[in-house]
Amino acid sequence: MIRLSGSKRVLNDTVVSIHSACQTYVNLIPKGIHLLREIQMNSDNMDLVQSNCETLGSLVRHMVEIVQKLFGYSEQLESLFQLNKMEPVPFISWNYQNFS
Numbered sequence: 650m651i652r653l654s655g656s657k658r659v660l661n662d663t664v665v666s667i668h669s670a671c672q673t674y675v676n677l678i679p680k681g682i683h684l685l686r687e688i689q690m691n692s693d694n695m696d697l698v699q700s701n702c703e704t705l706g707s708l709v710r711h712m713v714e715i716v717q718k719l720f721g722y723s724e725q726l727e728s729l730f731q732l733n734k735m736e737p738v739p740f741i742s743w744n745y746q747n748f749s
Contacts (some may be wrong), residue, residue: 656733659725667722674715681708 653661655739691697 650651659729663722663725665730667719670683670688670718670722674712677708677715681705681712684708 656720684724688698688705691701
């Protein structure tokens with residue numbers, strides 16, 4: 650097993666987090682569709698409609714949180730990209746040739 654460190658580790662961790670967030674978001678879509686159908690089919694039962702609307706609102710808030718996390722991951726990737734473009738790369742120790 651290869652142990653990553655530095656920028657490679659940050660990149661790997663960020664990509665894994667993006668994948669996880671996307672999977673969670675995609676899994677919420679059918680739940681939202683189901684709730685919308687329940688609201689439509691039971692429009693005569695106001696208690697059930699109210700309950701489903703509250704659940705749908707909670708689901709939408711959760712989806713918004715995921716999108717906000719994705720924006721944060723995007724900023725992390727952009728910062729990492731900018732950091733790796735810098736010359737010389739900061740926080741890297743000199744190799745033995747630089748000391749000779």
